[in-house]
Amino acid sequence: MDKRKVDIAIIGAGTAGMGAYRAARKHTDNVVMIEGGPYGTTCARVGCMPSKLLIAAADSAHQVTRASLFGIYPGDVRIDGKAVMDRVRRERDRFVGFVVDAVEGFPEQHRLRGHARFLSPHRIMVGNSLEVEASRVVIATGSRANVPGFLKDAKDRLVVNDDLFDWDDLPQSVAVFGPGIIGLELGQALSRLGVRVRMFGVSGGVGPLQEEAIRKYALKCFNEEFPLDADSSVQSVERTAEGVSIRFTDPDRGEMTETFDYLLAATGRRPNVDGLDIQNADIAQDDRGSPLFDPYTLQCGDSHIFIAGDANNEVPLLHEAADEGRIAGNNAALYPEVRAGLRRVPLGIVFTDPQIAIVGMTVKEVDERCRGCYAIGEVSFEGQGRSRVIGANKGLLHVYGERGSGLFLGAEMFGPAAEHLGHLLAWAAQKRMTVSEMLDMPFYHPVIEEGLRTALRDLNRKLDIGPQPIDHCLDCGPGG
Numbered sequence: 483m484d485k486r487k488v489d490i491a492i493i494g495a496g497t498a499g500m501g502a503y504r505a506a507r508k509h510t511d512n513v514v515m516i517e518g519g520p521y522g523t524t525c526a527r528v529g530c531m532p533s534k535l536l537i538a539a540a541d542s543a544h545q546v547t548r549a550s551l552f553g554i555y556p557g558d559v560r561i562d563g564k565a566v567m568d569r570v571r572r573e574r575d576r577f578v579g580f581v582v583d584a585v586e587g588f589p590e591q592h593r594l595r596g597h598a599r600f601l602s603p604h605r606i607m608v609g610n611s612l613e614v615e616a617s618r619v620v621i622a623t624g625s626r627a628n629v630p631g632f633l634k635d636a637k638d639r640l641v642v643n644d645d646l647f648d649w650d651d652l653p654q655s656v657a658v659f660g661p662g663i664i665g666l667e668l669g670q671a672l673s674r675l676g677v678r679v680r681m682f683g684v685s686g687g688v689g690p691l692q693e694e695a696i697r698k699y700a701l702k703c704f705n706e707e708f709p710l711d712a713d714s715s716v717q718s719v720e721r722t723a724e725g726v727s728i729r730f731t732d733p734d735r736g737e738m739t740e741t742f743d744y745l746l747a748a749t750g751r752r753p754n755v756d757g758l759d760i761q762n763a764d765i766a767q768d769d770r771g772s773p774l775f776d777p778y779t780l781q782c783g784d785s786h787i788f789i790a791g792d793a794n795n796e797v798p799l800l801h802e803a804a805d806e807g808r809i810a811g812n813n814a815a816l817y818p819e820v821r822a823g824l825r826r827v828p829l830g831i832v833f834t835d836p837q838i839a840i841v842g843m844t845v846k847e848v849d850e851r852c853r854g855c856y857a858i859g860e861v862s863f864e865g866q867g868r869s870r871v872i873g874a875n876k877g878l879l880h881v882y883g884e885r886g887s888g889l890f891l892g893a894e895m896f897g898p899a900a901e902h903l904g905h906l907l908a909w910a911a912q913k914r915m916t917v918s919e920m921l922d923m924p925f926y927h928p929v930i931e932e933g934l935r936t937a938l939r940d941l942n943r944k945l946d947i948g949p950q951p952i953d954h955c956l957d958c959g960p961g962g
């Protein structure tokens with residue numbers, strides 16, 4: 483058995499692990515990063531990047547098919563599934579290549595390969611033949627798809643996000659389980675690429691949407707493209723000679739059986755802490771076995787162990803994994819001195835069309851904080867000037883503000899350009915701007931941001947701070 487003694491051991495070479503490594507290295511050269519799988523990160527290999535590449539192809543197909551709205555008829559659209567998947571993989575490999583180059587640029591003595599597990603709070607077994615003794619540890623082991631047992635009856639036709647991007651052609655049909663973020667993004671993209679899609683959910687949820695009016699609106703829009711039953715009743719899943727046969731109750735047509743080439747499970751993700759023998763680390767865990775930690779320092783209790791990225795199951799998003807990795811790596815180096823790191827205003831974006839943006843506090847959090855003393859401003863994008871011009875006039879935006887202070891607190895949106903409006907709103911929330919201060923900012927004409935202004939004006943009026951907005955915003959041009 484080989485043995486090695488280090489100041490800091492980082493488990494996982496994903497986004498959080500690499501961030502932790504870079505931060506830790508500013509303080510010590512005696513650091514190792516342990517990776518049990520391939521280099522390249524979840525984001526670049528099987529997450530953010532390949533999913534956005536597939537969506538880009540789908541957007542392109544969609545733009546062509548909707549050109550007739552503008553009186554333009556480009557002829558029959560032919561989608562070459564092999565070419566679509568070829569570009570997805572080629573570009574994906576390019577992104578992965580950059581990440582692998584970056585990791586392999588770290589000194590060789592800092593990089594260990596093999597599955598890591600705790601033998602004791604300071605001793606980590608790497609693979610079968612190396613024991614690392616570490617003064618401090620950062621857990622950055624990410625997450626993996628969580629697949630409910632009954633979906634496994636699809637056998638070899640069951641896929642998760644890790645598998646899909648390696649297809650070399652598009653299938654004819656896919657049943658998607660889970661209308662969460664991954665299911666909506668990938669399911670809508672496949673549908674727009676000509677794949678027959680049916681989506682099954684439980685308990686009525688649609689992505690991360692919490693507001694009933696917006697959830698219902700989004701559900702209606704998605705159902706215009708493919709059947710999505712957010713509260714489905716599925717009797718059986720079976721692998722047959724033709725593919726995967728699913729018996730379910732359709733809300734309008736009753737009991738049905740439909741066969742698909744594949745079943746995509748997008749039913750949530752589970753943190754990779756179960757393979758770590760975490761019980762040997764002597765840190766407190768919640769009832770699901772996840773370590774308890776401080777979200778500002780990433781420290782587990784007052785121990786020498788820190789946890790960052792999807793592994794801690796707090797906000798499983800890329801920019802959060804990067805921030806957390808940096809904070810955890812820095813604190814692992816400073817331990818027992820630890821510092822609270824900068825946590826940004828929550829921002830989540832779903833790259834569907836229309837897009838979804840969730841910013842700042844959710845409506846439930848606002849209600850808890852303000853105990854009813856808040857207002858919700860709203861706008862529909864159906865009549866919004868620029869949105870109508872470009873034929874993207876679908877969607878709703880709700881913005882939340884506190885009574886008295888007039889502070890902007892958060893927003894939920896399903897609508898055009900939500901990725902951009904979401905950023906404006908997140909920046910305003912992080913700067914703790916009031917709704918009036920936001921309205922003092924410039925708004926060009928004609929832009930989708932004028933829709934945001936309408937919602938903010940509505941909010942200020944409901945907070946009894948601003949005047950009654952002028953219908954159709956005549957001072958700023960039509961449809962503002």
Ligand SMILES: Cc1cc2nc3c(=O)[nH]c(=O)nc-3n(C[C@H](O)[C@H](O)[C@H](O)COP(=O)(O)OP(=O)(O)OC[C@H]3O[C@@H](n4cnc5c(N)ncnc54)[C@H](O)[C@@H]3O)c2cc1C
Nearest residue numbers: 494496497498518519524529530598624791792798799800
């Ligand atoms: C399909 C999909 C699309 C997504 N799209 C977006 C998006 O558009 N925007 C966004 O912000 N986020 C997106 N995400 C989320 C984002 O990808 C993750 O939040 C982020 O990649 C998490 O980084 P991480 O470092 O925590 O984990 P990872 O990058 O998964 O790194 C963890 C590493 O730890 C290794 N490991 C695990 N256990 C062990 C062990 N015991 N020993 C040694 N090594 C181990 C793993 O092999 C892995 O390399 C998406 C995710 C998916 C799945």
Ligand SMILES: NC(=O)c1ccc[n+]([C@@H]2O[C@H](COP(=O)([O-])OP(=O)(O)OC[C@H]3O[C@@H](n4cnc5c(N)ncnc54)[C@H](O)[C@@H]3O)[C@@H](O)[C@H]2O)c1
Nearest residue numbers: 660661662663664665682683684687748749750798831832
């Ligand atoms: N654009 C982005 O930022 C982006 C994109 C993809 C993924 N992600 C990250 O990845 C995480 C995981 O995404 P996800 O979509 O897997 O999880 P999710 O939690 O967003 O959605 C899971 C969905 O599956 C449903 N579900 C659970 N069990 C089911 C069952 N038996 N049958 C049918 N439906 C079932 C849930 O009700 C939920 O709607 C997200 O929370 C997000 O943080 C982010």
